[in-house]
Amino acid sequence: MIRLRNVCKSFGSQKVLDDLNLVIPEGKITAIIGPSGEGKSVLLKHLIGLLQPDSGQVEVDGESMIGLRRSQLNRIREKFGMLFQNVALFDSMSCFENVAFPLQEKTDLPKDEIRRRVLAALEDVGLKNIENKFPDELSGGMKKRVGLARAVVLNPKIILFDEPTTGLDPIIKRAIHQLIKETHARFGFTAVIVSHEIPEIFDVAQNVAMLYRGKILQHGSPDEIVNSDQPAVRQFISGSLDGPIQLV
Amino acid sequence: MVQAIGHLTIGAVRDLGKTGWFLLYSFYMIFRRPGSPVLILKQMRFIGTKSLFVIVLTAGFTGMVLGLQGYYTLAKFGSEGLLGTAVALSLIRELGPVLAALMVTGRAGSAITAEIGIMRISEQIDALETMALDPFKYLVTPKFIAAMVSLPLLCAIFDLVGIYGGWLVGVKLLGVNPGAYFYEMEKAVEWRDVYSGFVKSFSFGVIIAWIGCYKGYYAGHGAEGVSKATTESVVLTSVLILVWDYFLTSVLL
Numbered sequence: 111m112i113r114l115r116n117v118c119k120s121f122g123s124q125k126v127l128d129d130l131n132l133v134i135p136e137g138k139i140t141a142i143i144g145p146s147g148e149g150k151s152v153l154l155k156h157l158i159g160l161l162q163p164d165s166g167q168v169e170v171d172g173e174s175m176i177g178l179r180r181s182q183l184n185r186i187r188e189k190f191g192m193l194f195q196n197v198a199l200f201d202s203m204s205c206f207e208n209v210a211f212p213l214q215e216k217t218d219l220p221k222d223e224i225r226r227r228v229l230a231a232l233e234d235v236g237l238k239n240i241e242n243k244f245p246d247e248l249s250g251g252m253k254k255r256v257g258l259a260r261a262v263v264l265n266p267k268i269i270l271f272d273e274p275t276t277g278l279d280p281i282i283k284r285a286i287h288q289l290i291k292e293t294h295a296r297f298g299f300t301a302v303i304v305s306h307e308i309p310e311i312f313d314v315a316q317n318v319a320m321l322y323r324g325k326i327l328q329h330g331s332p333d334e335i336v337n338s339d340q341p342a343v344r345q346f347i348s349g350s351l352d353g354p355i356q357l358v
Numbered sequence: 359m360v361q362a363i364g365h366l367t368i369g370a371v372r373d374l375g376k377t378g379w380f381l382l383y384s385f386y387m388i389f390r391r392p393g394s395p396v397l398i399l400k401q402m403r404f405i406g407t408k409s410l411f412v413i414v415l416t417a418g419f420t421g422m423v424l425g426l427q428g429y430y431t432l433a434k435f436g437s438e439g440l441l442g443t444a445v446a447l448s449l450i451r452e453l454g455p456v457l458a459a460l461m462v463t464g465r466a467g468s469a470i471t472a473e474i475g476i477m478r479i480s481e482q483i484d485a486l487e488t489m490a491l492d493p494f495k496y497l498v499t500p501k502f503i504a505a506m507v508s509l510p511l512l513c514a515i516f517d518l519v520g521i522y523g524g525w526l527v528g529v530k531l532l533g534v535n536p537g538a539y540f541y542e543m544e545k546a547v548e549w550r551d552v553y554s555g556f557v558k559s560f561s562f563g564v565i566i567a568w569i570g571c572y573k574g575y576y577a578g579h580g581a582e583g584v585s586k587a588t589t590e591s592v593v594l595t596s597v598l599i600l601v602w603d604y605f606l607t608s609v610l611l
Contacts, residue, residue, distance in 0.1 A: 160484050180492065187490035198481035212489050270488075 117166035128324030406508030421523020445524035474574025509563030
């Protein structure tokens, strides 16, 4: 379980997270939705300690993530896998090396076992015969899928997905959502997905939280969100131009 | 006005602290987790081996110009026989370490900053962190070790090529006695001179890796951030090398 309590974060004079409270239940898929530029990625980076809040508390399984030494922080981070918004593959390594990297550095597995697992992970995300290619030789969708394979290859307890399907065609989008659901059913990890895929994400997630103006405006099951009576939530889901959310 | 000065001062002190911490932590990591030998060798190849051509080229011309200038000056006193000593001492004590370091700064220091800076802005460094891995082990310590090993070696090659450059001009073109060129050199150059050159080039290696990695690690946003970091890195490294060179010379002399 991940718990955020009274988290505030500003960049310069811009307040991004403003006294935010959120509990992410264990073993479920939680989606974070909300308008662009509202700090969803910032929120995600707080969960894994890439950003530290100005004030407030972030707890993972009851352990505070604030003010830790690197070694303590790393011990907690071992529970995590993360897919970045722009994937962040190591561009000087081939796809195979990218996915193999966490295995090589974090386990004592023999070479052929690593190879087997990497190829299996790549096949799981629907990629074959690309292991010797470099990230800049791949399309955006393929990169996302390699990133996905890298994030899940160690079977982490918690996986953070920052817009896993943005910019992908509808078929791959569905395939990735399917993949997240299936692997989740198989391994039961806790997942946090930042997503703009409305309404598809309601089919993937068991929990949806809407971030608006630095706070969690509403948090509940997909049904509760879809039938929300909050004007901002209704506007966001319907994609309407009229409502409390202004473009500028 | 006062506020602006205060703001600038606090910023400068904070940057200085961050830079110093970066160096200390790098050394701590060198002893704790130096990174894989493969990475270190790769960096040595990049910082050392690939700098050879430019080092040999500059060393040759530096030695040749020293031969010319030295001959011109020494001939005024009728002591052309000391040309070998003049060339060797200026190279070993001063020009070898400094020029080799400046060439490596331009070639490898800038590349180090650009590489780490691009990894920073494309979140590759964050990705390492999320895997509970220390980015220093992969990006910083191999470069430190490679630079600390490569610079003294490059400096030695620079000295040697430079001495033969001086020989080419002094002995072959201007007719200095070849025996005198090397004999006087051997008599005058002491172990102390070689040692001071070694200490210099070693510490210049530290400076190149330190500033190169630091500027990349804390690069700003986007392509502009990386280009700014690279420029700053080269300028700061070059200035630091010259300042530190003066300081070391006054201590080691």
